Amino acid sequence: MRLTIIQPCMGRRRGEPYIRTWQMEPLAPAVLAALTPADVAIRFHDDRMEPIPYDEPTDLVAITVETYTARRSYQIATEYRRRGVPVVMGGFHPTLVPEEAGQYAEAVVIGEAEGLWPQVIEDFRRNRLRSVYRSHTRPPLSGSTPDRSIFAGKNYLPIALVESGRGCRLGCEFCSIQTVFRQSCTFRPVAEVVAEIKRLGRRVIFFVDDNIVADPERARELLRALVPLRIRWIGQAAISAAFDGELLQLLVESGCQGLLIGLESLDPRTLERMGKGFATGAGYYRAALANLRRHGIRIYATFVLGYEEDTVGTLEEALAFAGQERFYLAAFNHITPFPGTPLYRRLAEEGRLLHHRWWLDGEYRYGMLPFAPRNIPPGELEERCVAARRRFFGLPSMIRRSLDFGVNSSSFSMWLNFFVINGLMRREVLQRRRYPLGDENFSGALLRVGEGAACGDREPHRSGHPREWVSE
Ligand code: B12
Ligand code: SF4
Known part of the structure; x- marks a missing residue:
């Protein structure tokens, strides 16, 4: 077959x-x-x-x-x-x-x-x-390791993705993860993760776990096991980790170079509404970020805009905060109602969806708001998100943030890296804007099950040769 x-x-x-x-x-x-x-x-x-x-x-x-x-x-x-x-x-x-x-x-x-x-x-x-x-x-999640032999010959970015666990226990209103995994986490045995990294033989790893510190005890076990591997890694974490001194120390010792942290908003009312009430706004974030900074951990901070209380000022405040905190990277995206999430249901009930199945709508493009925010016209928020990214990845901001020798540019090579990575993101701000969903060259209608060619009633081809492709 x-x-x-x-x-x-x-x-x-x-x-x-x-x-x-x-x-x-x-x-x-x-x-x-x-x-x-x-x-x-x-x-x-x-x-x-x-x-x-x-x-x-x-x-x-x-x-x-x-x-x-x-x-x-x-x-x-x-x-x-x-x-x-x-x-x-x-x-x-x-x-x-x-x-x-x-x-x-x-x-x-x-x-x-x-x-x-x-x-x-x-x-x-x-x-x-x-x-x-x-x-x-x-x-x-035990007993199976991704088969990367299928990647041979492809020109991927030089970073290996590794999964050590899956899911998140929190329940943010807008998040697909909590909907799909029903607010639960599963983990791979630490020994299997370590064996996979050793086999990979790569120095830079991206742990794709939604929250690598979701279970602090298990996180400690993983991080201790990573120390002897002497890898450099990045990952995603909830900001609450910044108040756990032992965890912070282990993050550093295990080779953590940076964390993507969803700050989402600086407004406590919005954080509460999202289901992130444990973070109480800018003061909480500043204290947490100072701890991370002391440990030299670089931050990719993400903000989402367009919640109920958000105004133009909210975006300006987030942008200023990102500059003051000298984040290594930052994202300023509008909130997205993914299907099946509580946010999608709420906006649909309130009659605020502008494109119902926006992901299928030929008029819809990446970056457009598929719903009507309360206080900012959708087109204006889209433009302001793009403008915020352009300012954050603009040269003056990049230079200022690169001069953060304690964290962002801790060595000459890290300083060069900073410009390479920020430069890539800068180049793509306009490329991503209004990117089409689907291939513009595709012609004809989408074929639905039951239309056109009959599928699935043919005898599958049996080659008999393991993993060998036999052409007809
Ligand atoms: C790493 C990652 C990225 C990497 C890309 C890595 C890559 N693939 O090239 C980067 C950073 C580039 C990225 C970008 C984006 N990402 Co992303 N990303 C992830 C992340 C954190 C891990 C993905 C992963 O490797 N998972 C591990 C694999 C094994 O799990 P999995 O993909 O779910 O597959 C399992 C099952 O779903 C199922 N399965 C999957 N496919 C299939 C197919 C078949 C046939 C079968 C039987 C089963 C099956 O089986 C697998 C094993 O159980 C996920 C979150 C997550 N937990 O998955 C978000 C996630 C997938 N990303 C998301 C988003 C929104 C984006 C962006 C749009 C963000 C943005 N605004 O720019 C872009 C879009 C990029 C694109 N699609 O082209 C959302 C998607 C939500 C949704 N409803 O679709 C997620 C879920 C994050 C979230 N918080 O909601 N992302
Ligand atoms: S903390 Fe992150 S992964 Fe967990 S539910 Fe919230 S947005 Fe989703």
């Missing part, structure tokens, strides 16, 4: 390369490859960096789908399904809106692949593929 795994891009502008900072090794396809029985031949295509060879013979296509990549995923599925090849979709978006994804795929996997994927393959081989596969409980 031959399986093709696809990582879609968000969209494509005619004649333009894809956004470079998003071209990292994608873990979901590597996890799927690892869970696939050894006698299945696998091809992997990354739509962000190469054209997809739709005519290459294959028996089954698996696409990993996020909300921003949904439209593009349905286009890709249409191409394969026009050729009679059945498609399976999984990932965040199909888990949030399975009934929608099910219109464009023969099968939808709701939830995590561990525990379900081998069954999908088995059912396909027996010609009894079901339209929906759902995991009712969270599977353990």
Whole structure:
């Protein structure tokens, strides 16, 4: 049997390369490859960096789908399904809106692949593929390591993504993570994470865990185990970690170079409404950031704009705060109502969604507000978010922040790094603006299940050669 795994891009502008900072090794396809029985031949295509060879013979296509990549995923599925090849979709978006994804795929996997994927393959081989596969409980994350052999020959950014745990126990109103994982966390055994890093042999690691300090005890265990590896790593964490002295010390000793922290807002009313009431605003943040600074940890701070109390002043305040705190990187995004989240439901009930299924709407572009904020016209907030990014990544701000020798530029090479990374982000501020969702070159309508070529009723090809691709 031959399986093709696809990582879609968000969209494509005619004649333009894809956004470079998003071209990292994608873990979901590597996890799927690892869970696939050894006698299945696998091809992997990354739509962000190469054209997809739709005519290459294959028996089954698996696409990993996020909300921003949904439209593009349905286009890709249409191409394969026009050729009679059945498609399976999984990932965040199909888990949030399975009934929608099910219109464009023969099968939808709701939830995590561990525990379900081998069954999908088995059912396909027996010609009894079901339209929906759902995991009712969270599977353990032990015993499987992503199969990165599928990345061979691709020009990814030089950073290895590693997952040590999945999910978050907090419940922010706007967040897909809490909706998908139902406010729970699962962790891989620390020994398996360490073994994977050793095998990888890479010096720079990005832990993709949503909150690497979600369970402080387990975080300590992981960090202690990382110390002897002498790696440099970045990750994502809740700011509460900054008040745990032992954890901070272990972060430094284990090689933590920087943390992405969702500050979201400086307004306590907004933080309360979001479900982040534990952070009580600018004063709380300043104290926490001072602790992180003392330990030399660089910060990528993210802010979201457009909440109920937000005004133009809120954005200006966030921008000024980011400058004063000399963040290594910062993001100023409008809040996004992802399907299935409490925020989406609330805005829909209040009649404030401007584009209902904005991720499928041909008029909608990255950066546009899909809802009406209370105090700022949507177009103005979009422009102001872009302007804030341009100012933050503008030369005067970059120079000022680079002169932070205690943290951002602790050595000459880190000073150069600062300019490379900030320069990349600066270049992309305008490139990202109004980026299309879906490929502008795609023509025709999206093919729905039951329309056009019949899929899934063909006998799967059996090569008999483990992992070997036999052309027809
Ligand atoms: C690392 C990361 C990135 C990296 C990209 C890494 C890469 N792939 O190249 C960077 C920093 C570039 C990035 C960018 C963005 N990201 Co991001 N990212 C993540 C993060 C933290 C980890 C992803 C990961 O590797 N997970 C580990 C893998 C193994 O898990 P998984 O993808 O969920 O896959 C499992 C299941 O979902 C399922 N599955 C997945 N696909 C498939 C397919 C099939 C067929 C099957 C059966 C199962 C299946 O099985 C897997 C194993 O169980 C996630 C959060 C998260 N917890 O996943 C956010 C996340 C995916 N990102 C998100 C967003 C919004 C973005 C941006 C839009 C942010 C922005 N405004 O700029 C961009 C968009 C980039 C794009 N899509 O092109 C959202 C998506 C929400 C949604 N509803 O879709 C997430 C969930 C974060 C969040 N807080 O909500 N991101
Ligand atoms: S802390 Fe982060 S990952 Fe957790 S629910 Fe809030 S936004 Fe989502």
